[in-house]
Amino acid sequence: MRLTVDHVTRYHYDRPVRSVVQSHRLTPSVFAGQKTIAWEVTVTGGAQGSVFRDGAGDLVQAWTVAGPVAEVTVRVQGTVETVDLTGVLRGHKETAAPECYLRATLPTRADTALDSLARSAEGADPLALAHALSAAVADAIAYRPGVTSAHTTAAEALALGEGVCQDHAHALIAVARVRGLPGRYVSGYLFADADGQSHEAAHAWAELYLPGLGWVGFDPANRCCPDDRYIRLGSGFDAQDAAPIRGIARGGGKEEMDVTVAILQASQ
Amino acid sequence: MAQFNEMYQGTGVRPPYARLDDWVAAMPQELRSLKQAEAEALFRRIGITFAVYGEGGDPDRLIPFDMFPRVFSAAEWAKLEKGIKQRARALNAFLVDVYGRGEIIRAGRIPGRLVYQNEAYEKAVAGFVPPKGVYSHIVGIDIVRTGPDEFFVLEDNCRTPSGVSYMLESREIMMRMFPDLFRENRIEPVDGYSEKLRRTLASVAPKKCKGEPTVVILTPGHFNSAYYEHSLLADLMGVELVEGQDLFVDGEYCWMRTTEGPRRVDVIYRRIDDAYLDPLCFRPDSMLGIPGLMDVYRSGGVSICSAPGAGVADDKAVYTYVPEMVRFYLGEEPILNNVPTWQCGKADDLKYVLEKLPELVVKEVHGSGGYGMLVGPKCSRDEVERFRAKIVENPGNYIAQPTLALSSVPTFVEEGVAPRHVDLRPYCLVGERIELVPGGLTRVALKEGSLVVNSSQGGGVKDTWVLAE
Numbered sequence: 001m002r003l004t005v006d007h008v009t010r011y012h013y014d015r016p017v018r019s020v021v022q023s024h025r026l027t028p029s030v031f032a033g034q035k036t037i038a039w040e041v042t043v044t045g046g047a048q049g050s051v052f053r054d055g056a057g058d059l060v061q062a063w064t065v066a067g068p069v070a071e072v073t074v075r076v077q078g079t080v081e082t083v084d085l086t087g088v089l090r091g092h093k094e095t096a097a098p099e100c101y102l103r104a105t106l107p108t109r110a111d112t113a114l115d116s117l118a119r120s121a122e123g124a125d126p127l128a129l130a131h132a133l134s135a136a137v138a139d140a141i142a143y144r145p146g147v148t149s150a151h152t153t154a155a156e157a158l159a160l161g162e163g164v165c166q167d168h169a170h171a172l173i174a175v176a177r178v179r180g181l182p183g184r185y186v187s188g189y190l191f192a193d194a195d196g197q198s199h200e201a202a203h204a205w206a207e208l209y210l211p212g213l214g215w216v217g218f219d220p221a222n223r224c225c226p227d228d229r230y231i232r233l234g235s236g237f238d239a240q241d242a243a244p245i246r247g248i249a250r251g252g253g254k255e256e257m258d259v260t261v262a263i264l265q266a267s268q
Numbered sequence: 269m270a271q272f273n274e275m276y277q278g279t280g281v282r283p284p285y286a287r288l289d290d291w292v293a294a295m296p297q298e299l300r301s302l303k304q305a306e307a308e309a310l311f312r313r314i315g316i317t318f319a320v321y322g323e324g325g326d327p328d329r330l331i332p333f334d335m336f337p338r339v340f341s342a343a344e345w346a347k348l349e350k351g352i353k354q355r356a357r358a359l360n361a362f363l364v365d366v367y368g369r370g371e372i373i374r375a376g377r378i379p380g381r382l383v384y385q386n387e388a389y390e391k392a393v394a395g396f397v398p399p400k401g402v403y404s405h406i407v408g409i410d411i412v413r414t415g416p417d418e419f420f421v422l423e424d425n426c427r428t429p430s431g432v433s434y435m436l437e438s439r440e441i442m443m444r445m446f447p448d449l450f451r452e453n454r455i456e457p458v459d460g461y462s463e464k465l466r467r468t469l470a471s472v473a474p475k476k477c478k479g480e481p482t483v484v485i486l487t488p489g490h491f492n493s494a495y496y497e498h499s500l501l502a503d504l505m506g507v508e509l510v511e512g513q514d515l516f517v518d519g520e521y522c523w524m525r526t527t528e529g530p531r532r533v534d535v536i537y538r539r540i541d542d543a544y545l546d547p548l549c550f551r552p553d554s555m556l557g558i559p560g561l562m563d564v565y566r567s568g569g570v571s572i573c574s575a576p577g578a579g580v581a582d583d584k585a586v587y588t589y590v591p592e593m594v595r596f597y598l599g600e601e602p603i604l605n606n607v608p609t610w611q612c613g614k615a616d617d618l619k620y621v622l623e624k625l626p627e628l629v630v631k632e633v634h635g636s637g638g639y640g641m642l643v644g645p646k647c648s649r650d651e652v653e654r655f656r657a658k659i660v661e662n663p664g665n666y667i668a669q670p671t672l673a674l675s676s677v678p679t680f681v682e683e684g685v686a687p688r689h690v691d692l693r694p695y696c697l698v699g700e701r702i703e704l705v706p707g708g709l710t711r712v713a714l715k716e717g718s719l720v721v722n723s724s725q726g727g728g729v730k731d732t733w734v735l736a737e
Contacts, residue, residue: 021517021560023548049560050520050567055367055394062563064518095395097370099384237391246548248559 001228002037002266003191007076007202009245010258016068017252022046025187025234026076026244027059031092033085034231039078045069056184057094058234067251074245079266080231087217087225089207089232098209101173101182105237108183110174111155117171118178126210129179133208134218137171143221150239165204166239168220172206173238182209184235185242186217191229191263201261204242207235231263272415272675273687274338284339284735287452292336292678292685300335300680303445307333310441314496332728333438335445338677338690338710345456345734348411348419348694349704351603354594356407356696359426359581361597363403367394367577372596378589386586387634388579390542392549396566399472400700403575405537406432406465407696411604413675420607420672422691424590426582427574428539431709431729432695433497436461436504438731439707454736456706461695462504465537468699469505473534474568476520481534483507484524486515488540488556498539512540517560522570535571542576584633584667585611607672613664621659621668626652628668629719630659643719645671674719677730679712689713691721692732706734 011020022043028036041061049062065072104110110118121136123129144162152160154174157167173183183206190203205219205226217226226232236242249255275285295303311330340348365371366383373380383389408429410422439458443450466483473481487498489511502509514525515533523530538545544554549562564570580586588609591602610617612630621628626649630642642655659666676687694708710730711721721727 019516021548023560023563047519049517050563050569052563052567054566055391055396060563060566062517062560062567064560066518095368096391097373097380097384097394099380100389100391100394102381103385103387103389240552246552248547248552250559 001082001191002079003082003189003229003231004079004264004266005076005189005231006260006262006264007189008260009074011072011074011247011249012256012258013070013249013252013254014256015253016070017249018067019251020046020063020065020067020069020072020247020249022063022065022074022245022247024061024063024074024245025058025242026074027061027233028078028080029057029089029092029232029234031232032090033083033088033226033228035081037079037081039080040076042075044071044073046072055094055096056235057092082228082231084227086227088213089215089217092215098182098215101184101209101237102177102180103237104174104177105241107151107153107170107238107240108173108177108185109153109155110178111158113158114155114171114174115178117158118175121175121179126181127213127216130176130181130208130210130216130218133175133179133181134172134206134220135223137168137175138220138223141168141171141220143168165200165219165221169204169206170238172208172218172220176206176208183207184215185238186232186235187239187242187244188226188233189231189261189263190222191265193229201263202244202259203230204239205230271673271687271689272413272418274413274675274677274690276678276687284341284344284733287449288337288339288678291446291449297684303335304680306445307335307441310444311437314437331434332714333441334679334688334712334714334728334730335442336678336680336685337442337449337731337733338692338712339733339735340707341735342737345706347603349706351419352407352409352411352694352696352704353702354598354600354603355409355421355424355590356404356698356702358590358593358597359407359424360402360404360698362593363426363575363578363581364397364401365597366580367396367403372593375596377592377596378586382583382585382589383580386580386583388542388577388583390577390580392562393566393575393577398575399474399571402472402698403578404581405468405472405573405575405698407698408693409604409696411692411694412607412672413690413692414673415675419604421590421604422607423584423587424582425693426578427541429693429695430494430497430539431693432461433494433500434729435695435707435709435732436500438729442731453733456734456736458705458707461705462501464697464703464705465501466505466507468697468701468703469535469537469571469573471699471701472571472573474571476568477534482524482532483535483537484510484515484533486510486512486536486538486540488544492539494539501537512556512558515558515561517558517564520564520567520569522558522561522564533570535573537573542579545572545576584631585613588667607669610668612659612666612668617668618659618663621666622656625656625668627671629671630655630666630668633665633667641720643671646717646719671719674713677710677712679714679730681714681716686716688716689719689721690730707732
């Protein structure tokens with residue numbers, strides 16, 4: 001599937017700031033499931049800084065914007081050719097050891113409820129178990145925008161029984177770890193097809209490390225594995241660690257952020 | 269328990285201390301009190317306050333200084349030096365390996381769990397090799413002695429070991445107060461440390477840096493307990509002492525604000541923890557660090573010493589495997605031995621530890637500063653039993669070691685001169701070359717019979733001498 005992306009993030013400061021520094025993970029991952037046809041990231045008034053590929057295989061690009069500035073717009077435009085690999089992250093080069101993802105962070109720590117949810121899942125082999133865990137998370141946390149925030153932990157979302165893709169991903173990482181499977185948070189885009197079944201164009205899901213298969217994506221929010229409707233950007237321990245944009249403004253006022261994402265199927 | 273006195277053997281005096289016997293005999297009580305007061309006044313005037321890494325306690329407290337030096341012969345030091353350098357090489361090889369292919373784990377020589385799930389393991393630098401393959405540029409190795417030829421490593425400090433200012437100032441003060449001693453004894457100087465440190469830091473400048481590298485020391489600020497040391501080292505090296513707000517990232521480099529405009533920084537000797545270095549990579553709420561620093565670092569625009577992630581090598585559970593690292597990476601037998609250590613997380617070890625608890629020293633895996641530890645033989649039955657309950661509750665959190673008969677060195681006390689237990693922290697510098705100034709910081713347990721030398725637990729410091737051939 002050929003997908004086009006137009007993703008605009010606008011930061012507005014109520015008083016001009018002295019400077020803005022950002023670290024981006026906004027470039028499609030390099031693996032067998034997707035090929036980048038065209039890709040451009042622009043930052044209004046910004047200067048490109050360091051660029052490198054990190055141990056998890058993500059391309060990291062730094063930007064700086066010299067102030068005074070009251071508004072910064074990050075625009076991502078591009079086209080990606082995707083293939084359905086039923087979630088398998090084939091041909092992705094990385095050096096980070098899967099075992100390091102067995103470490104819990106604050107949002108992915110398992111409490112007793114997550115622990116028992118994890119133990120309720122059954123599977124004859126790791127792959128079946130992973131599917132069962134993903135289904136268990138989807139059953140336990142209903143999709144409902146607006147009830148959770150960026151700081152909600154997996155345990156809190158499970159207690160609420162509601163949440164968004166970020167909460168599903170955190171919860172799946174938490175339950176996978178309980179069962180000894182390394183899990184990580186993946187950020188990317190999702191093409192919402194005509195039947196309206198998919199959620200959230202700026203999307204997140206989880207990858208679990210399965211012996212023999214390597215990293216495999218699971219999207220509890222949509223009860224599936226990532227296919228050719230998905231574009232993968234980067235990964236991390238949790239939402240904050242995998243954030244496509246991490247930034248900080250110095251010497252200024254309050255920040256407001258506004259995001260629009262349009263994912264369309266390109267005409268051939 | 270037979271204790272090794274480093275000066276007196278029966279009625280004889282061991283050769284390195286030969287001249288100190290007359291020195292102390294010729295010093296009447298009044299003069300000694302006078303000198304002690306003078307030393308204290310000097311320390312107070314310099315304003316040196318001190319806390320060994322992670323020890324906590326009152327940051328403005330003066331650490332007691334004992335005038336009786338601790339002495340090594342040239343031969344003793346030669347062996348120690350070889351052992352320390354060997355260990356520093358192995359620890360750095362380990363760090364490069366575990367952020368790379370992890371051969372030592374693949375080979376089954378150390379459990380992956382201890383490394384990859386360690387709090388101090390930084391995924392953010394996986395796959396990154398710092399300049400010259402060095403993660404830990406200043407390795408502080410804590411060593412104890414139990415006999416003429418028996419030395420053991422208690423722990424390694426691979427991040428930012430502190431205390432070197434005490435090594436430098438103790439020497440300075442001793443030379444001022446007792447110039448005769450330094451004429452009568454051929455004592456190796458330690459004042460080359462700052463130049464060696466500067467050279468070490470400059471030698472790991474990033475490839476992109478052309479010409480003489482700009483080195484800075486990054487401090488959390490004057491409220492930090494080791495601030496005196498940060499400013500002393502900056503002074504001695506002739507480099508800027510900066511806080512996070514003095515640095516910023518622009519383009520592919522890190523810059524320092526100066527009155528003549530921005531100046532590029534090539535090497536940062538940081539005295540702040542990984543978590544606070546860069547809010548865009550680690551703790552987002554950190555105000556101490558420099559936003560974007562880790563991106564510049566990972567793309568080769570600046571060097572950070574010690575390298576982020578170095579802490580995974582000095583964890584108390586990883587410590588057990590350092591001799592294995594020496595064999596694995598260097599193909600050598602360790603010159604310095606570890607203290608035998610039982611991991612309470614292992615069922616067999618736990619059983620042994622609980623059986624022998626009153627004889628053992630038990631420490632928390634992540635603890636430091638002599639807090640939260642049990643010294644079995646020094647504790648009451650009740651204390652031992654209370655500690656037993658804590659171990660049983662969370663065995664993985666504890667390691668145990670035999671109670672070592674730490675060597676003692678004569679020390680000035682109320683009643684005159686008496687033996688007190690000591691340890692040693694030398695500071696090994698690792699850059700293009702591996703260097704070590706002869707000596708280090710000797711800590712002394714001032715309480716009679718105490719085996720805990722930490723300043724937070726009533727420890728003091730001594731000048732440490734290495735005699736020339």
